Amino acid sequence: MTLMEPIKPAATAGIACTVEDLRRAVNAAAFVVERRNTIPILGCLRIEPLNDKLRIEGTNLDSWLMVDCPATCTEGKPFVIDARLLLALLTGAERDDSVSITLDGNILTLRIGPAVARVQLLCPASDWPTPPGTKGMSWVSIPEAVLAKLFGRVRWAFSTEETRFYLNGIYMHGRDGRLAGAATDGHRLALYQADADWPLPNLIFPRYSVAALRNLMTEGGNQQLRVGGSADPVRMQISGDGWTMTVKCIDGTYPDYTRVIPDRSTMRGYAVINRALLRRVPNTRRMHLLRDALKFDLAKRVANLNSVGLGIDVEIPIEADGDFAIGFNEGYVREIAQIFDTLRIEASTSSDAALILTEDPDLTVVVMPMRM
Structure with missing residues (x-):
């Protein structure tokens, strides 16, 4: 086939879903993908077809985000596609358009409504980095509305100065056995006492992951989040309905804010x-x-x-x-x-x-x- 020949649509789709579902999942997973990367595969999303869904994964090696998209998958294997390219293909589509995806070698064919696009995949799925495990984590269940409210109340006060890296996040810790979140930049302090248990280690949730997590939650949400944490290595994992986020927390000692x-x-x-x-x-x-x-x-x-x-x-x-x-x-x-x-x-x-x-x-x- 030459470049001047018309694109032929796939005869039978291996993956079928809607634009609305796929765009929501891709937007969420791409939140942790940095715009500029020296490692090409970190600018991509890994998409794995499962029986009744697509598992879409993005990472910057410090944050890992897996989001599920409802889909019908009759066949297919994992593939890696540039995140910005996939977002661009979905941006102009109608929300109720159908999407069908087939993979032939390293050529991915996407039919999005009446449009058909063929994408040459440049990064093999085998190069995708291995996500961190959950060994050594302690677990607790926290209402989505509680965690979303905590982040919204204090996130404006954390520092963006790299010299005091330990202030570049929200300090999630226990006060009298209850979850508390603190953020400060040395000039201002916000402390929120949440109505939830906190049997986990004290951890500093990094600011670069706060926006991605808030994009997944709503203050009025009614789901229960499964939250895990470990002090060695300093990691936190939060799972909701159809998504899981694993974050490398800031390895540092948070100052005693109670003194101020x-x-x-x-x-x-x-x-x-x-x-x-x-x-x-x-x-x-x-x-x-x-x-x-x-x-x-x-x-x-x-x-x-x-x-x-x-x-x-x-x-x-x-x-x-x-x-x-x-x-x-x-x-x-x-x-x-x-x-x-x-x-x-x-x-x-x-x-x-x-x-x-x-x-x-x-x-x-x-x-x-x-x-x-």
Whole structure:
């Protein structure tokens, strides 16, 4: 066959599924595939036909994600295909289109609705790396809604600095036998106490896997997740309905965050601000690179943003009480306000760590003030 000859569709499909199911599974598995790889096979997905489903697997060697796609598989063997290419082929298809797949040597034929594509597979399935096992893991069952909520409450506070790699994730640990998640970058701390048992080792779940896991869960989900963890090697595995994620956790010692949580009985002032009031204050990060301080003058009962770089001074009235002023990175306040509508900031002095209280009593937020 020359390049100018028309593509002939496969006579009988070895694999049949719908675009909606395949696109959902491919999008989920591709979440852990990095866009740039020096090892070509790590830019691919491994697809294995089973009796009534396709098992689609992606990895970056630190995170492994296996997602099942409902399918009819009459024949076929595992193959490896470029993740971005497969996503591109599925992007423009209608969700209720049918998909049929056949493999002849290293030529993969995909019929997606009325379109037929032939793909030459460049990486053999035998080159796919062996996923880690579960030997030595302890196990617990956690409701999906509980774990999804924990990640959503604290993920905004972890660090992205590579020098302090042990802060580049969510510290999942036990507090009085219950699951707690903590994240900090040294300037702010978020601690969430979940309603679930935690008999597993204390582990630091890496930030690069947080987005992939949240893509698989929903805060209102009602399934039970099977969670396993081991301290040597530091690994965690989480399994849900039709998916399994295995993650190499951060091998490091998390700092004692309890030392920075202030005693609420020592607080001498407070300020209350909500999302609607914050919208009246310009987001200066969108206009220049620096973050400005959002100052709370408790005596005058006003919040003030003074940006030297932009030459603006904005003041809004707030509910407050106290005899001092305190300022915070405005970006930190905005990030918390994106999750909760109303924030109550409590502080003892203008230079000590402050507490931010929200509608969630299980969440503790600590923020260090800026020098005014």
